Amino acid sequence: MIFRGIEDRDLILRARKGDVESYNMLVSRWEKRVYNYILRVVGNRDDALDLCQDTFLKAYRGIAKLNEVERFPQWLFRIAHNETTSMYRRTKPVFEDENLDQSVDPASLPRTRFEGTSFGAAELGLAIEQALERLSDEQRQVVLLKVYQGFKFDEIAKITGCPPSTVKSRLYSALNALQGALAMT
Amino acid sequence: MRDAPHVLWDYLLDELGPTERVEVEEYLKTSDAGRAELERLRLTHAALLHLPEEEIPQRIAFVSDPILEPSPRQRFWRGALGGSPLLAMSAAAAVMLVFFAGAWATKPTLARTGDGWSLTFGASAAAGDLEEKFRAAIIKAVTAADARQLEAAAALNASSERIDREWVSAQIAAVRRELAEVQEDAAIGYELVNAKHETFKRQVLQIDMASLGGFGQ
Numbered sequence: 001m002i003f004r005g006i007e008d009r010d011l012i013l014r015a016r017k018g019d020v021e022s023y024n025m026l027v028s029r030w031e032k033r034v035y036n037y038i039l040r041v042v043g044n045r046d047d048a049l050d051l052c053q054d055t056f057l058k059a060y061r062g063i064a065k066l067n068e069v070e071r072f073p074q075w076l077f078r079i080a081h082n083e084t085t086s087m088y089r090r091t092k093p094v095f096e097d098e099n100l101d102q103s104v105d106p107a108s109l110p111r112t113r114f115e116g117t118s119f120g121a122a123e124l125g126l127a128i129e130q131a132l133e134r135l136s137d138e139q140r141q142v143v144l145l146k147v148y149q150g151f152k153f154d155e156i157a158k159i160t161g162c163p164p165s166t167v168k169s170r171l172y173s174a175l176n177a178l179q180g181a182l183a184m185t
Numbered sequence: 186m187r188d189a190p191h192v193l194w195d196y197l198l199d200e201l202g203p204t205e206r207v208e209v210e211e212y213l214k215t216s217d218a219g220r221a222e223l224e225r226l227r228l229t230h231a232a233l234l235h236l237p238e239e240e241i242p243q244r245i246a247f248v249s250d251p252i253l254e255p256s257p258r259q260r261f262w263r264g265a266l267g268g269s270p271l272l273a274m275s276a277a278a279a280v281m282l283v284f285f286a287g288a289w290a291t292k293p294t295l296a297r298t299g300d301g302w303s304l305t306f307g308a309s310a311a312a313g314d315l316e317e318k319f320r321a322a323i324i325k326a327v328t329a330a331d332a333r334q335l336e337a338a339a340a341l342n343a344s345s346e347r348i349d350r351e352w353v354s355a356q357i358a359a360v361r362r363e364l365a366e367v368q369e370d371a372a373i374g375y376e377l378v379n380a381k382h383e384t385f386k387r388q389v390l391q392i393d394m395a396s397l398g399g400f401g402q
Contacts, residue, residue, distance in 0.1 A: 021355055024246050035241040049242055056245050125237045132236070146198065147233050153200055172191050179229045 012069045015060070023063070027056050030073075033149065034080050040132060040144050041084050051087060055080040074151065078159045081141065088137065131181040139174035142167055193223050197230060248348065 008029065014022035034055055039048035058079050066075055132140055138160075145156045153171075157164040195201050196209045213219050 124235045
């Protein structure tokens with residue numbers, strides 16, 4: 001087993017003093033997670049890479065102001081979330097925003113049955129990708145932050161800037177939709 | 186149970202407090218439907234975790250602080266000496282300074298001559314001398330500015346190369362450390378496997394011996 005010799009906390013403290021190599025090490029630990037989160041939100045690799053770079057650049061500029069070092073993951077994902085939202089505001093047609101928060105009817109999603117041996121991992125991954133894409137942006141963000149990044153409800157609320165009750169309702173409706181789409185039996 | 190599916194999701198996603206967890210566990214002990222629902226949620230959650238993660242197509246790295254973010258003092262001097270527009274302005278300012286200083290030192294005088302007025306700059310203020318002084322001042326100012334720019338560029342290059350070397354060395358050292366840890370883990374694993382293998386061999390031998398003994402009887 002390989003243990004991390006230096007904890008994130010140490011790297012953050014060094015980066016706050018201007019140690020760029022420590023920050024680069026921190027970036028190397030988090031870039032894949034942040035990139036995948038943004039990629040699943042925006043659905044485009046080029047945009048995801050640009051936004052990921054912007055996120056880490058903003059984080060670098062602001063890391064000296066990060067008072068609670070333990071909250072680095074939430075802080076970083078909040079920057080990523082804001083970057084993603086800003087891009088949406090710049091590029092998405094206004095009329096699409098009206099439907100952002102509506103829940104998805106599971107019946108409208110493609111139904112995919114998977115039971116052990118009959119459904120391969122690649123097919124399952126593809127089915128989940130498609131099901132996620134059918135969710136609203138807000139629902140997808142909450143699912144990504146909860147299921148794939150493991151944040152708590154109150155942390156997701158701070159990242160997305162909405163109340164915990166909204167986070168919960170978005171998550172439950174999204175999970176319900178995903179469950180329907182994946183046709184669990 | 187009130188709002189059971191959401192509570193079960195909260196239970197599964199570790200969002201309940203200790204008391205609520207106990208309540209849910211008590212409920213699950215007595216409810217077949219609850220257990221079945223939890224199992225469905227667990228399957229959905231497990232399925233969602235099959236979403237593949239992609240590698241980032243291009244690693245993100247930042248260059249060292251001294252280049253991008255110099256100290257305020259460095260920023261002042263670099264700004265004052267480095268940029269092309271500022272370079273031209275500083276050269277012009279130097280020329281003006283020399284001109285006015287020269288004019289002041291040579292004490293211009295206005296005198297009436299036979300056919301009009303004449304402006305003279307002291308005893309050595311012939312037009313040729315003044316032009317020569319201008320030329321010399323311009324050459325001197327531009328040469329000095331060029332030298333400073335070259336010096337700044339060389340310092341920047343040297344700094345960049347040093348940082349690249351340090352970064353590469355740090356990366357190599359980190360990889361070596363990880364490799365050493367892997368080798369250590371592998372060695373431990375190898376010893377464990379060997380020990381297991383020896384134990385297994387002994388057990389097989391004992392079984393063989395026992396079966397031979399039984400056969401002999």
